[in-house]
Amino acid sequence: MTYTISQVAKKLNVTIYTIRYYDKEGLFPFLDRTASGNRIFKEQDIEWIDLICCLKSTGMQIKDIRTLIENCTLENAVLDKSLQMLMDHKKAVQKEIEEIHHKLETIDYKIKHLPEMYERIVNKPSN
Amino acid sequence: MTYTISQVAKKLNVTIYTIRYYDKEGLFPFLDRTASGNRIFKEQDIEWIDLICCLKSTGMQIKDIRTLIENCTLENAVLDKSLQMLMDHKKAVQKEIEEIHHKLETIDYKIKHLPEMYERIVNKPSN
DNA sequence: ATAAATCCTCGAGATAACTAGAGGTCAAGA
């Protein structure tokens, strides 16, 4: 079973522009083509692309994803490096979430004090 | 007690370029200036700027922050709208965190299966 | 008083990640 670019786009909820862009950026070195040049997406390709989209949407930059993928697809592939990158990313995202929780608390605090903060601004004529 | 732009930058861990940019974008309509034009940051200003940076770093766009601030500083200020925006943002961020948690699980799953996903790519000569 | 540091504005440049249109190929259905 294979898919076309528009089927994959729908399945993974991205645009075909994005898929082509990612491919151009070297994120899908594993893709095959038909004789006439159309991309062919196999099940396992979609597994990879799903991971790549997951990494992207959790904040990993394209150039880092490229590095990760390259470490899997090079002749002398260094799988450990890719695994390490994934685990590092996971840790970074968790830390990020921690910080966001903290910021949400700050926002909460500000919400409570907004009326007085607002007063200070509004009663500005006197300063 | 007042602060200069570089003191505020240090305090809130942003660059002075960013502060000027935010000001230019209308995020600090409450700021006063010295006779010669230098920005003066009062304690309450820093409260606001801290909130604004908090919103920014949790993903609120500048144009939305501007709207929020405008609703606080206009003549006929609509504080309720600002409060609503803050609470909506908070909810959106919480939902975002949920989704990220879910994506982390996906990444975890992929980490476990990376060796076999990798095999499939490496043994490509046969497909 | 003067040199160094800091401030200002304005406008241009940088960066990341798309987004889209032009112009063309190709395969399948009416």
Place this chain on the structure above:
DNA sequence: TCTTGACCTCTAGTTATCTCGAGGATTTAT
């Protein structure tokens, strides 16, 4: 056969958010 639609590449444009340098004024420290 011809038209429709989906695909292709290439290039350029867009958006958001900074980032920085030039050129000039002002403040601070010696």
